[in-house]
Amino acid sequence: MGTSENKNYLNKRLLKLNVGFLLSEGPGNSREMPIDIPERVQVDEDLYLESVTGQLFLTRTKEGILAQGTLQVANIRECDRCLDEFVHTFDVPVEELFAHPANPQISVFSVDSTGQINLGPLVREEVLIEESYRVICREDCRGLSAASGVNLNHEAEPQPEDDGINADDLIDPRMAVLKQLLDDKK
Ligand SMILES: [Zn+2]
Secondary structure, eight states, X not given: OOOOGGGTTEETTBTEXXXXXXXXXXXXXEEEEEEEEOSOEEEETTEEXXXXXXXXXXXXXXXXXXXXXXXXXXXXXXXXXXXXXXXXEEEEEEEEEEESSOOTTXXXXXXXXXXXXXXXXXXXXXXXXXXTSOOOSSTTOOOBOTTTOOBTTTSOOOOHHHHOOOGGGGOOHHHHHHHHHHHHHO
């Protein structure tokens, strides 16, 4: 695996960008920075994402580094209809000033002492918002059977006379979740 020099600005284990080179240039200088992390990455202490890609435009200003652009983030979610886990990909818009030197009155974010900016906390906020919305694994997800609780994407409705199982025995805690979802829609 080659370590091409122009890719070294990106820390692929954490969502950090080295912007030291841009700091040493004067205000008004800018750089296009591709973000390419196609594998699992730790975004924050308690948050992992399956991939983070996109393009950021960094501008050196008097106050620090202005980061603008859009990231495509892949997060593991549970389908609200069938409860299966799946990878949900969505856009995270970025428009943030990283103060240099740190200045809480200008921005809660800043360039750290090693010349890096950490996109983690910023992405984390957007992911928490995304996680507050319901998502379904696919448009035609069939969900769980109201009668038996089986995932209708994977199997057909069991026929009681075929397997002899009492339908009441098949109701599991997931049914409560489904019922809640149905009730919410009313
Ligand atoms: Zn589903």
